[in-house]
Amino acid sequence: MMLLHGDFANFVTNFVPTLGNPASSSPGLAPYLAARDIDVWGVDRRWTLPSANGDISDLGEMGVAQELGDITVALTFARAARLSSDRDKGRIVLGGFSHGGELAYAYAAANGRHVSAVAVLDAYYDIAPEHAELRELACANAAAGREALAQGVTDIDNSFFITLGALARSAPQAQSPVFSSYTNRGALLAMNGLTYLLAPYTPLYHLSAPILDANGDVTALRESPEDSVSAWFASAPPHQSLRETVELDEIWCGTTPRPELSNIRVPLFYLGAAGAFGDYGLYSTTRVSSTDVTALVVRRFGPERVAEDFGHGDLLYAADAPTLAWQPLATWLLSH
Template sequence: MSRLGLVVAVLVACSSALASPRTLTEAEQLASVSAPFAATREHVTGDIYHYQFDIRVGSTPNARLRIHRVVRELSPWRPRPATHAVMLLHGDFANFVTNFVPSLGNPTSSAPGLAPYLVSRGIDTWGVDRRWTLPTTDGDVSDLAGMGVNQAIGDTAVALAFARATRTVTDRDPGRIALGGFSHGAQLTYAYAAADGRHVSAIAALDIYYDIAPEDADLRALACANAAAGRDALAQGVTDSSNSLFITAGQLARSTPDEPSPLFPSYTNRGVVLTLAGLTWWLAPYTPLYHLSAPVLDAEGNVTGLSESSEDSVSAWFASAPPHQSMREAVEFDEIWCGTSPRPSLANIRVPLFYLGAAGGFGDHGLYSTTRVSSTDVTTLVIHRFGPERVAEDFGHGDLLYAEDAPTLAWGPFAAWLLHH
């Protein structure tokens, strides 16, 4: 066995001991981790490097865990020990790299990235990609139908156990770590902490709701309608919620921004990305004026630019999206919001919680969920640029990750909270 193979075998053994699996699924996953596996290392900036581990956990085409670690190094493959650690879960039409280390994406982004920022503040930063991010455009998606929330919870548990085991070896620290997520990754963070939570010392939800407030009955009704439509699609054999719209829009905006769009002929390619980012509520009204990026609006309400995130970072975010996404996961997330599926209660969560919202995203609508946990240590921060009369122009959902001022407004408070917990 190679030296690297021996290291991974030791880590897997440690993972099994740390995990004490409660379910057969997780036990089987941990037991099946074996060679062949792939481990890569790439430079981010300064002494910060990105490690990626692809580890097979089953026999289906995409039964792999893609685990990420962004860390400062003492020397190649030798991380600088850190006393604080977090695992970050990505959102829709993204993976760990494109959400949190976008400078390594394809295409590369000018956004510096939350993960390197946290690492530079002494926080060992991990992540795991959900399985639907793995297939290529023409890849095997025959197991896409099985990629639901329960599988994602199980994969998160295994990834957390692997991270803790690795830190036992490299940092002499077997302790629990924080779990944070962005968007639907934050909904998964809530779900994991409510269902299991054994590996986590604290959780952070970046702009999401899990329980919808009574006064937001219209948002619940939307989730119920989406869940019903999604169930119908699943019954008809639709398993792929394709990200082709975002990919094509992003690519065209980068290559021929001023040409008429083949997607929406009344817009230019640039105009399509500006509209998808700044008027997202047209397609996805998670809140009444929900948008991914704070728009600059003209007198007619058209988007003429973006005020927080650069067009380069937003188009790169779109263009680098994984081609496939699980319809089942989307439906099950909607069913959690609707309240029509068995789900773990937020009352099971007793660890510290940090909610970071964007006024133009889920924003204040995400605060109700923070009142439903049993934790006595709850911190909330919603970033507002304007008053409620200008929410349509305010800090957007994706601005938490890509805005020029995100390090000051969002990442700094998040890092301070992690260092305190």
């Protein structure tokens, strides 16, 4: 399996977080799969490489077309290595988390060479007609991003996430410089449990399942340890490509030419989180041409408690992720 990471992350921080800086207490999806005799590979997108003060002069070139080309190179290398070491000529399952899942869809739809199946972790590609407000949000974000690109902006500064994570670890009870009405710990909890206030990819989208008080404030995280979540944020790459974000928003918007999901004929596994993309990602699974489609949305509660349910990052960092999410994925991979 080849895994593609999400935003403000790289392969290590999403899939082998014990090796991150700072290290996380979460064991990681990649070692879990490897322990079950699944050969795991990963791609770090180019924007993960520069340091905080590194050269980012080429960041504006880092769009979806370049990334799909890089995925081809990575898959070619992995298949060549497997052929050399194991005499295995087989193709590889392409998987991705979040925007990495959207890229996995795009690659399989545009090319699909080297790919035996696709596994998408909590992302959508096509937005259902009844969720027009989500498409409108993507279109508005894409337009704003295009305007920024036209003005010469190419970098999304991830210091927001780094600061939230680092301060929650080093000074949890001090006043947050990011959200002044919160402590550093409270700011991390709010950003994770109430993410939809800043990024409403679904109406109650959140990165981590919250425990809410009577006022709707986040008092703790329900599924993922705070150590793991703060490490995820603190270990974010300093830079991220604005062009990539704009072009992925344009795929969601659907107003520009893009690879169509109907081109996908290989097996598909969709793993969603009920409090994040969750059920909203199911529509994309109906748009492929494959006759082998499996979907699982991890949930704790009924629809009336979606605001507290399994979050986006909980698929990677929750204490119960191995049982609820990773084991079904591993079972599917081993049968494909």
